[in-house]
Amino acid sequence: MLRLEKLTKTYKTGDQALKQVDLEVPQGQVLALIGPSGAGKSTLIRCINRLVEPTGGAAWLGGVNLTALGQRALRRERRRMGMIFQEYALVERLTVMENVLSGRLGYVGFWRSFLRRFPQSDVDEAYRLLDRVGLLHMADKRADELSGGQRQRVGICRALIQNPALLLVDEPTASLDPKTSRQIMRLIVELCRERDLAAIINIHDVALAQMFVMRVIGLELGRIVFDGAPDALTPDVLTQIYGEEDWEATIQTVEEEEEEAGTA
Amino acid sequence: MSSSELDTLIGTRWKKPPFIRRVWLRSALVLGGFLYLVLAIASVEVNWSRVYEGLERGAAFVAAFTTPDFTTRAADIREGMLESIVMTVAASVVGILISIPIGLGAARNLAPLPVYLVCRGIIAVSRALQEIIVAILLVAIFGFGPLAGFLTLSFATIGFLSKLLAEDIESMDRAQAEAVRATGARWTQWINYGVQPQFMPRLIGLSMYRLDINFRESAILGLVGAGGIGATLNTAFDRYEFDTAAAILILIIVIVMALEYLSGIVRSRVQ
Amino acid sequence: MATRTLPDGTRTWRRFTPSQSVVRWMGWLIGVAVFVWCWNRISESTTWFFVWDAPRIAGDIISRATPPKWPYVNELWWPIWDTLNIATLGTLGSLVMAVPVAFLAARNTTPSRFLVRPVALLIIVSTRSINSLIWALLLIAIIGPGVFAGIVAIAIRSVGFCAKLLYEAIEEIEQTQVEAIAATGASRWQVMLYGIVPQIMPALAGIAVFRWDINIRESTVLGLVGAGGIGLQLSASLNVLAWAQVAVILLIILAAVGLGEWVSAKVRGAII
Known part of the structure; x- marks a missing residue:
């Protein structure tokens, strides 16, 4: 469904953030993108919906080459890609409802959005999504009154109301505590399953990635160095991605946690 | 719990909650604002035929900016500009020097109450009076000439700088100042070592900014x-000598731009 | 900031090096000179007779201004x-x-x-x-x-x-x-x-x-x-x-x- 062909990004400074990345994601697959800071995880995600312009290669979504689109066509395609951000990126001075409804901006005209007159079907869907993530009672609160986990839930609603085929998720748990992080990851994965969505999740927490996804991609210096199932992440692989470190502890904690989860 | 809540909400229209929630207050404000605007606009008498005639003069003025005349009144312009600059420099120096003790005196964490009240009083008077009104009074008292202008600008500088300086000192880092006091320093030493380093960069930045304002004010x-x-500018407008006026305005703009550029450099160096 | 050797051979600390000090003193000197020049120009175009008379004029104005004409x-x-x-x-x-x-x-x-x-x-x-x-x-x-x-x-x-x-x-x-x-x-x-x-x-x-x-x-x-x-x-x-x-x-x-x-x-x- 999503296919990257030799996707390349070279910044003006000469830094090569992505080196000819090839990747294929079938419908409904949730994959995690791991790698050290600066490996190009964020750039990869942003090159797909072109918040960052790729300098070479192609990205196909369905039958459309995203990298070749003009502004107008790009906006239409962006509606099919929901994005969830690190640090939530909610518009803080707007209400929760406005933030959720802003996911429909690609579908409604300027004046309707100016007057906040969204179609009733959009409003109903927003209510349903907020109910699904347990925030219906917060609908008219301002986004900056919410806690971190609550904000990220609103961010998820904003991405889902676009009715996307693909979710691009950039470090969804970066500023959350461990418990909330898991809840958010679980929510994302559940929602993807419910709606048969593909998702690319950038994440630096390897253990968390292993817990929730079916496929892991390891990125190092703009290249894919690992592609496989979560349990194939051996210390050797992690060393290749991140460099020398004692990896046994990381992997062990995951197993223990899984046992805990199993007994609970 | 939430699903019944959801059922009641589905199908209902959603409206952004208003900024002011109290209905009577919101409608009173909207109505009052609207009423005021209507009354205010209605009370402004505009002689549209006069304005229409003026458009031609306006165009002539804009055109004059492309052909500014620096030469016809070169002597007047040079004298006037020089006098403006001289007033600006002298008034800024004196103003800054006086505003430092007054600023220290107006900081509640440094000064005893009587000193504080006197200094705050001076600041309040200086800030409340427009430069041009002060100038009128001083001209009446001291006679025509740059001395009145110099005194006006100095006085205005004191109000401006002392207030900001005092606020800065009041919000300064107490720990640094206390550390110096803890060494057994005298009051003057304490100011010099514990307080001064904290407000100096900002004082320099503000002084540069005030120099800029003083120059702009000196033009009126x-x-x-x-x-x-x-005075030269006024004469030029009275005689509809737009090209001379344009020349003067261009000079003012250029000098202000130069001062802003300079103050940018100075500020980036001291911070 | 600099250390400097005194004539008796001991070393001492100074905030500025000698050349820095000279530059700073020159800067202050120029500043003072500019100010004095400015002041002279203002003073030249001032009729000092009126200025010495100022307190009397100010008093006169105040006495005429009080009480303000409230109506x-x-x-x-x-x-x-x-x-x-x-x-x-x-x-x-x-x-x-x-x-x-x-x-x-x-x-x-x-x-x-x-x-x-x-x-x-x-x-x-x-x-x-x-x-x-x-x-x-x-x-x-x-x-x-x-x-x-x-x-x-x-x-x-x-x-x-x-x-x-x-x-x-x-x-x-x-x-x-x-x-x-x-x-x-x-x-x-x-x-x-x-x-x-x-x-x-x-x-x-x-x-x-x-x-x-x-x-x-x-x-x-x-x-x-x-x-x-x-x-x-x-x-x-x-x-x-x-x-x-x-x-x-x-x-x-x-x-x-x-x-x-x-x-x-x-x-x-x-x-x-």
């Missing part, structure tokens, strides 16, 4: 006879 | 209303012009950094550099004396001020919030509406009230050059040396300025 003091380029 | 207040209601209108309508007018200029001037929203932005910055610096009284002089020459000239003068003078503060606020917005809106497939204008405008609203409101406060002060003196408001009465009273009336007007101006400051502080407190 001439209108009431307090020296500077204003 | 004169009744002639001032209309000019006060005009003054308020000049400030308010002028501020509104300036905001209408300043908002687009600010968007054109901010690095992150300008359509073109090399063509449009310099023009917007030029508008900002030129309207800011020129005092509202000068704008009033100019507008009176163009569209004739009256309140309207005052409103336009205030509006033009404030454009640069408001646009400068606003474009700085626009440049400081959080870019990720804008990105998030752009990622939903929103159009350019929708991104502005949902991503940028909510972030700058508090700044805009603060700037508007702050400038309105300043404009109240400025509009009180526009009448001196014929642009309407209470300044006209001030000018007329000064011309006939009616100091008791001048006193009344000055007190009213002070009250208006105080009121303006109070209102603006209240409103700003409510916004933030």
Whole structure:
């Protein structure tokens, strides 16, 4: 469904953030993108919906080459890609409802959005999504009154109301505590399953990635160095991605946690 | 719990909650604002035929900017500009020097109450009076000439700088100041080592900014006879000599831009 | 900072090296020389006889100004209303012009950094550099004396001020919030509406009230050059040396300025 062909990004400074990345994601697959800071995880995600312009290669979504689109066509395609951000990126001075409804901006005209007159079907869907993530009672609160986990839930609603085929998720748990992080990851994965969505999740927490996804991609210096199932992440692989470190502890904690989860 | 809540909400229209939630207050504000605007606009008398005639003069003025005339009144312009600059420099120096003790005195964490009240009083008076009004009074007292302008600008500088300085000192880092006091320093030493380093960069930045304002203000003091380029400019407008006026305005803009550029450099160096 | 060896062989600490000290002393010397020169020029063009006479004149003015001629207040209601209108309508007018200029001037929203932005910055610096009284002089020459000239003068003078503060606020917005809106497939204008405008609203409101406060002060003196408001009465009273009336007007101006400051502080407190 999503296919990257030799996707390349070279910044003006000469830094090569992505080196000819090839990747294929079938419908409904949730994959995690791991790698050290600066490996190009964020750039990869942003090159797909072109918040960052790729300098070479192609990205196909369905039958459309995203990298070749003009502004107008790009906006239409962006509606099919929901994005969830690190640090939530909610518009803080707007209400929760406005933030959720802003996911429909690609579908409604300027004046309707100016007057906040969204179609009733959009409003109903927003209510349903907020109910699904347990925030219906917060609908008219301002986004900056919410806690971190609550904000990220609103961010998820904003991405889902676009009715996307693909979710691009950039470090969804970066500023959350461990418990909330898991809840958010679980929510994302559940929602993807419910709606048969593909998702690319950038994440630096390897253990968390292993817990929730079916496929892991390891990125190092703009290249894919690992592609496989979560349990194939051996210390050797992690060393290749991140460099020398004692990896046994990381992997062990995951197993223990899984046992805990199993007994609970 | 939430699903019944959801059922009641589905199908209902959603409206952004209003900024002011109390209905009576919101409608009163909207109505009052609207009423005021109607009354205010209605009370402004505009002679549209006069305005229409004026458009031609306006175009002539804009055109004059492409052909500014620096030469016809070169001597007047040079004298006026020089006088403006002289007033600006002298008034800024004196103003800054006086505003430091007053600023220290107006900081509640440094000064005893009587000193504080006197200094705050001086600041309040200086800030409340427009430069041009002060200039009128000073011209009446000291006679025409740049002395009145110099005094006006100094006085205005004191109000401006002392207030900001005092606020800065009041919000300064107590720990640094206390550390110096803890060494057994005298009051003057304490100010010099514990307080001064904290406000100096900002004082320099603000002084540069005030220099800029003083120059702009000096351009109008001439209108009431307090020296500077204003008198020449006024004459030029009275005689519809737009090209001379344009020349003066261009000079003012260029000097202000130069001062802003300079203050940018100075500020980036001291911070 | 430097250490220096004294003649007796011990080393000591100095804040500056010798050459740094020389430069600093030269700087101070030049500064003092410039100031003395400036002062001399002022002194040359001053009639010192009048200055020595100043205390007596000041006393004379004060004695004529007291008590203020209170009944004169009744002639001032209309000019006060005009003054308020000049400030308010002028501020509104300036905001209408300043908002687009600010968007054109901010690095992150300008359509073109090399063509449009310099023009917007030029508008900002030129309207800011020129005092509202000068704008009033100019507008009176163009569209004739009256309140309207005052409103336009205030509006033009404030454009640069408001646009400068606003474009700085626009440049400081959080870019990720804008990105998030752009990622939903929103159009350019929708991104502005949902991503940028909510972030700058508090700044805009603060700037508007702050400038309105300043404009109240400025509009009180526009009448001196014929642009309407209470300044006209001030000018007329000064011309006939009616100091008791001048006193009344000055007190009213002070009250208006105080009121303006109070209102603006209240409103700003409510916004933030």
